[in-house]
Amino acid sequence: MVNASRVSFADISPAIALGALDGRYRGAIAPLVDHLSEAALNRERLHVEVEWLITLTNGTPTGPIVPGAPTLTDAEKDYLRAIVTSFDADGITELASIERETVHDVKAVEYYIKRRIADAPTHLGANTSLPAVSELVHFACTSEDINNLSYALMVKGAVTQVWLPAARALADQVAAMAHEHKSVPMLSRTHGQPATPTTLGKELAVLAHRLRRQITRIEHDEYLGKLNGATGTFGAHSVALPDVEWPQVSRQFVEHLGLTWNPLTTQIESHDWQAELYSDVARYNRILHNLATDVWTYISLGFFTQIPVPGATGSSTMPHKVNPIRFENAEANLEISCALLDVLASTLVTSRMQRDLTDSSSQRNIGSAFGHSLLAIDNVARGLDRLAVAESVLRGDLDANWEVLGEPIQSVMRAAAVAGVDGMDNPYERLKELTRGQRIGSADLIAFVRGLGLPPQDTERLAALTPATYVGLAQELVETYLEP
Known part of the structure; x- marks a missing residue:
């Protein structure tokens, strides 16, 4: 049952955000407001309309694209572009008011610009040609x-x-x-x-x-x-x-x-x-x-x-978290x-x-x-x-899993078999029998290696290998292929 005595948050000013992005997380995403908000959309609409107007009046080296249109002065172009750069909270409010009348967002932008053009003589003097190009705002555009x-x-x-x-x-x-x-x-x-x-x-x-x-x-x-x-x-x-x-x-x-x-x-x-x-x-x-x-x-x-984080709480009931x-x-x-x-x-x-x-x-x-x-x-x-x-945890995890060395040992045995070393039959199967689903330690693995009959240099290399040193070219790959 709704409690009728509760304050309506919908009536609070300034307005309370409905979504998390504009509420709880506003600080993290605030830079996007300049680009992807409704106000940003209207500012870009103003920008496009103003630049189109300038193009129609100053679009070619020989003059306007529209015959009879005046060529705008630098001051007049600056005035038009200031419509965009000065678009602020008051402008947002004014544009919203116009849109409530037009019930059309782009038409409201057109009328907003025309208002500024109508005010141009106040700022640029009575001789400004801007009022003469007012109807070129939104010319031939959908x-x-x-x-x-x-x-x-x-x-x-x-x-x-x-x-x-x-x-x-x-x-x-x-x-x-x-x-x-x-x-x-x-x-x-x-x-x-x-x-x-x-x-x-x-x-x-x-x-x-x-x-x-x-x-x-x-x-x-x-x-x-x-x-x-x-x-x-x-x-x-x-x-x-x-x-x-x-x-x-x-x-x-x-x-x-x-x-x-x-x-x-x-x-x-x-x-x-x-x-x-x-x-x-x-x-x-x-x-x-x-x-x-x-x-x-x-x-x-x-x-x-x-x-x-100093002062932070991980759990409301478990202090260690x-x-x-x-x-x-x-x-x-x-x-x-x-x-x-x-x-x-x-x-x-x-x-x-x-x-x-x-x-x-x-x-x-x-x-x-x-x-x-x-x-x-x-x-x-x-x-x-x-x-x-x-x-220390990483080292302990490695030291508890010597069976991972079954891979390099059977690989050395395979290479030795191809080179003609006797006794290298079924290397994968022998390591599988020794290690699969089982925990073995360094002593077990070293004993296995020394009993294989590998060439001495291979035997000593494998006997010295540990899970912590069996990392291949990992370090070199980072150094060679990843820019800092």
Whole structure:
């Protein structure tokens, strides 16, 4: 039963966030607000509309693209661009008020700019030509001409200025740990069972290498845009001004914005580039999820100890607990991010015939998808920063599993058999009988080796081998193939 006497949180001002990203975790994801919020979308819409207006009036070396339009002065162009750079809380409120009247977000942006143009004489003097070009705001454009370019700019800014720097920094942090611990021997676990030893640094190097490979893919992803009218035909453009080479103008404009031009679209830009990007980011997420679960497992095995945060509590009832919460938090947020990215990648590539509006709602969740990923990156970075390697535990684990040396011994026997050494029959089967499902110690293994009849140098090499020294080229692999 609802308690009617409770205060309604919905009525509290300032508004209380419904979601965790804008509430509990705001600090970690705040940089994305400049790129992927509703206000950021409107700022980019203003940017695209202003630059299109400037292109129409100053678009060629010989003058305006639209005959009769005045060529804007530098002061007039600066004034228009200031509409974008000065867009603040008051501007957000004003634009929202206009949208309540228009019930159309892009039309509201057009009217917002026209208001500023109408005010231009107050700031630039009565002789300014800006009022004369007011009707060139949104000239020959459909809303999607503005929106697709705005979203491309938003996502490009979010990825290149916020997400990628964080993703690179985390991969570099893992790589630095790999180099620091490149020579620390560690027992592997394949299928969860003791297996050929490695080094802690080499295993971290694998993860750093995987993360960096995805970063490289993401760095080379394209951000496409179009400006070609209501159904991608330049219909209004070519009827209004038939002598203009509109595809060339469109291409130059899109590239001027720093995007890749898409020449063939319906009313919408097809969003294939978004699907490609989101799949790559989701893959990075999944590799990071693998890192989080591996580190969590290493903590549970005692390979890592966690450095307690002063004053922090691990359990409300068990005072000793230091829980791996950073990695658990990261797992959850990566799963949510991947779910959103997967939905976006699979749905944005489909639009009914020339246009439907499913993408309009879908794309408003891009910020959440990147927000959960960024939050996870932050948590993993902070979690890794509070780890210390328990080398004594690693040594003890290795010393308790001498049976893993069955692999190199039978391999030496195989090579010796090929070289003509007698008594090397069935090396795998003999080591299997000695070691499979059994615990053996150094004395057992050394006795077995000395009884094989191997050449003396092979016998002594194997007799001196320990699980801690049986790490192959692990250290060299880190040093050679992973940049710090």
